[in-house]
Amino acid sequence: MDSDDRAVSVTVGYVLNFAIASLLLTGLLVAGGGLIERQTDQVTRDELSVAGQQLAADLTGADRLVRAGDVSTLSLRTDLPRRTAAGGYTIEITTDADGNGEIELRTHAPEVVVTVPFRIDSDLDAGSLEGGPVRIESDGGGNLEVIST
DSSP states (O other): OOOOOHHHHHHHHHHHHHHHHHHHHHHHHHHHHHHHHHHHHHHHHHHHHHHHHHHHHHHHHHHHHHHHTOOSSEEEEEOOOSOBTTBOOEEEEEEOTTSEEEEEEEEETTEEEEEEEEEOSSEEEOEEEESSOEEEEEOSSSEEEEEEO
């Protein structure tokens, strides 16, 4: 009797094709996942940079208004985004005795940190707050304070 193995070759071919297609698809998904993660990091960095620059510009503008002496009180609202592509973020504002300051914006998953320098001559109550709309206030005494709204 002759052996007939034609059906076996069809099955083996099907299994091999399925295995190769699975490997290719897995490779594409892994490569695509890494690309999306890198893009999320870059978009988050850009968003934090824009928010930091906006806050720095508003702080220096408030400083000029307070030093000009034209206002007895000041309340300036800055509409920063509540979230970035990576989620929520924190804002940490620090200054030194010479009026040089830094705004550090940080997300936690993934961890992205952006630092924006600024300079003001008024005293600033530095601190940490959650991302989102903030208010820059002064009571007329030359001190500035940044408050979450």
